Amino acid sequence: MVDLLAKTACDGLASLNIGTVSLREGRAVPMTTLAPFRGQQVALDAALQAAHGLGFPPIGGSCQREEARALWFGRDLGLLMGVEPEATLAQYAALTDQSQGWAVMQLAGLGAEEVLARLCPVDLRLSAFGVGAALRTEAKHMQASICRLEEDCFQIMVFRSMARTMYHDLKTAMEARAARG
Amino acid sequence: MRIHCPLCGARDRREFSYKGAALVRPLAAAEPEAWHAYVNLRENPAGPLAELWYHEMGCGSWLQVTRDTVNHSVLEVVLARDTALGAGA
């Protein structure tokens, strides 16, 4: 039998600590988009509660329970991270495995918000984008998902193929921030 | 320029792509003139104009944006799925 090795999206890209900000790849976890069928939003929410103990994420937000996190991922779309979805959910929503489709990075530390402000045209002030908030935007022309995990820690997701570009752009912004003053 | 996406809130225009005037698609059996108008003919009003924008870099919603071409103010934004633009389709 063939023995295949798995590589993460950021394979070959070293973790960074520049100034007060760090960048590293998120832990590889199962990721599944949940796209409720017509009129099934409420049923899906209940089924998610029953199966995984968390609800369907509200617009612009996320839900978390232990290892599982559900992220608002777009119009009528959620992303379940950290657990494999129970098969029963499939009657309410299109379930699509995206585990390898996205590069997941974490940008953390004092000034992480300022680094992201170099890439994304969105309001990331804590007052507008609190802990647990999730949005879709562009990061230097890349479709991105951003979630504030903690006050100074963001999860950034872009398409897997663009991991190097995202890394390069974040690194450049981190360097420029650290070199000021 | 900013567009207030009903789902995402006010966002920079670089998250959106533009399609053009929001028009009702003719019935399949409509006269060629109706199709010609749908595909080729456009009003160019000085004033409010309903347009279709796609929130491509955001939530992926198609939006109907009513915009005043004179002063650029955005008068209304609704999800295109809540319009009747597909009435003929």
Added chain:
Amino acid sequence: MRIAGKGQGAGAKPVNFTFNGRHLMGRAGETLAAALLANDIHLVARSFKYHRPRGILTAGSEEPNALVTLGAGPVQDPNQRATTQELYEGLEARSQNCWPSVEHDVMAVNNLAAPFLGAGFYYKTFMWPAAFWEKLYEPMIRRAAGLGALSGLADTDRYEKAYGFCDLLVVGAGPAGVMAALTAGRAGADVLLLEEDIRLGGRLLAEEEEIDGKPAQIWLQEAEVELQQLDNVRIMRRTAVTGVYDHGTYGALERVGHHLPRQHSLKGSQRPRECFWRIVAKHCILAAGAIERPVAFRNNDRPGIMMAGAVRAYLNRWGVTPGERVTLFANNDDAHRTARDLVAAGVHLAAVIDSRHDAPDSDLYPVMKGAQVCNTSGSKRLESITVRSVRGEERIQSDCLAMSGGWNPSLHLTCHLNARPSWRRELLAFVPQTGAVPGMRAVGACNGSFSTHAALSEGAAAAVAVLAELGLGAIAAVHLPEAEDQPYRIAPLWAVPGKGRAWLDFQNDVTVKDVTQAADENFRSVEHMKRYTTQGMATDQGKNSNVAALAVLADVTGRSIPETGTTTFRPPFVPVAIGAMGAGAADQGFKPQRFVPSHVVAEERGASQVEVGLWYRAAYFPKPGETNWRQACDREIMSVRQSVGVCDVSTLGKIDIQGPDAAKLLDFVYTNTFSTLRQGRVRYGLMLREDGFVMDDGTCARLGDTHYVMTTTTAAAGEVMAHLEFITQVLHPEWDLRLTSVTEHWAQFAIAGPKSRALLNDLLDQPLTPGDWPFMACGAVTLGGIKGRLFRISFSGEEAYELALPACYGDSLFRTLLERAEALGGGAYGMEALNVLRIEKGFVTHAEINGTVTAQDLGMQGMMSQKKDFIGKAMAQRPGLMAPDRMQLVGLKPIGAVQELSAGAHLFDPEAPVERIQDQGYVTSVGFSPLLGHMIALGFLKQGAARIGDEIRLVDHMRGIDALCQVVEPVFFDPEGERMRG
């Protein structure tokens, strides 16, 4: 000259710098202009057109004259204003637009030719012969006239851009801005305070006055400390707002590195030079101040003639006097403060010349009322002025003339959304219109309220109004500090009558006479006058000269100033480096780079990369001994035809479609029918645009009853996804289905060739059972226990499969596949081979689907279902799109000895002349078929289907190709498709 003990920088650290190679010393925190004046250097530049000696006119970003070049080589920075450039250790500045030196400039002969070089000179003189313009006149003029030069080398500096958000943006930190920020900040609003200068204070930094019973500098320091302690207030210094855009968006330029020496350290190389901000603010308080305007009189441009307010700034802020025997010329009370401050500092004030008969008297200095300066003398620095009064003309020795024609509110930003300012007669100035920019309030001097008291009270009042709108209302009464509240008294004086050249626009060498001449030649609209004379152009955009120039124009055309109107105010307010506008977009930052799962393997094998949209794909995989790409390409083609080849096709768009109405969508979006497709089968589909032309093609597989996966071409993946979303959201929101892009989740490899099945059987956990995998079958497979998908589809004409596994295994799987393929005599193939393989089969790509072709043009009219509606159906039936004389897809092969063919070449009848109107078609794709031993091509030919067997002439003027070809069916190999079905 410095005045001991004077200025706010007394005791600052000394700083060494050079100007035109001279080693000089200044003080930390001062501008280059202040340091030059402290060193008694007044001749700083040569003027744009006449190369006249010029000095420092102002103390701010409006400076028209004192432009210098900093640095050299890739980091050469031309046109930096000495009045805003901060001094730093080792700064090297030099004059520009002069040769061999600013002291002795050969081009100063232009000044003697001045009578010929007036407004419109270029337009009239260099009219003919037309060809001379580009080759002779323009280069000549560009050498003779101009500003600083670029090095011509790529800029190695880093630039940055950033996005900012706030509830209240305060533009300018003079008394009005500081008061607004304090008021809003104390109430908890999220405030962003932007100041162009290094320090907060604005005009207060240049004045000797008291606020709240203490020196203004002390009040400022206290205010700054308080602002810094407020978490909800962010202060950005060295940041100028450059433009106002729709819906509360502001552009701003932050000068991050201009004041620091270029370190050759890592940190120094990573520091951005400038950061271009896009700021979104719910509200804006504009407190941009005002700019003092010169008076036009003969020879008013000599070094040593300066704005009165600037003289005050150099004196009070930096402790420098620009002269030892100063005179003052004004038409307003405010300028008299300069006289007062100079006398107080012990500088000799020779005379105050005021054009008004009712000018205020003084015990400290003589005031000549109702008098005007009508000429000056001195070559490289002012030596004397000539004053005209009722007593006649008299000469006064003076090395510095401070002049003031009044103040123009800096209302530029209020006009960026197309509002026009209104004229206030009592101020002799334009002021902003209320509501000119939604959400913006103008306060203080930029609103025409010139006293410090007015600035403070308007700043506070505007902040209170903003707080109410933000819902942060109910604040206790604002304590308004006490401050001077002198009335602003002024009488009109734009240009002193008389002979000779009186300068309006110093930067562009525009005189009163030029404006008059423009009007005489009927360039009477202010916009026409601007273009004809060049008044108001270049780096200062006429900040000093616009109002006076249009006052002169109004006068000569017999209109009032408001009737004459202003030119259009456009961004940017201050010059912005192109590098800042395009920050982050150089090199790798230009656009995202997408790498395929096999990228590392391809790199290891030395594969040449080709860009396909954003993707990087392997073009070919060279082997030792191969000296050119063709050898590698031919080998790869033959390996597919004879054994097995492996190619990364992960870039193809993959869209997962689930839901009860999935089949309805596919039937509507494709010309052919998909609802009839069996589970476990794949079908080729064609999509049209609504206008009837072909949009894209690809395959679609039915994985389950209500589950399909569609593939699109690499190039059209995004477009097709938007198209499908359009159909499901806009046209058919009632359909129950969901779309998800899964392009990135799967690594997908084509395994093509007669030995493809053997390779797969060796690899899959369960070998393929012969009957279950006919051509166009699909299904689930496992490989090393990992679940994947297999599609039996072919883009090469061979028996072929596409194997998809989660992308994390892509690298490993590709290595394994290559190993097995090589053991079978095959190997990897790249885009070059893939292209020839598909041309041999007549399969189309976006080279053929170029936006102008129909299904019929491609010979695919049979795929247009008659039984259902689909996107593009109605318009595809237009007579013009069905016409028999349209160009149709054909194959081409050269006749005779092998000749080069080229994509982009045009087709002509062999007997007809090669003229555009004889054009019969064009070539879309070419390649060398090692199998056939000659070039092959696909192209579109008028009535092509009926001309199979004919001869046609292929001509490419660009590449010098002229070849006779035979028209053939667009399939060169295995026309029956037996190999791929076999």
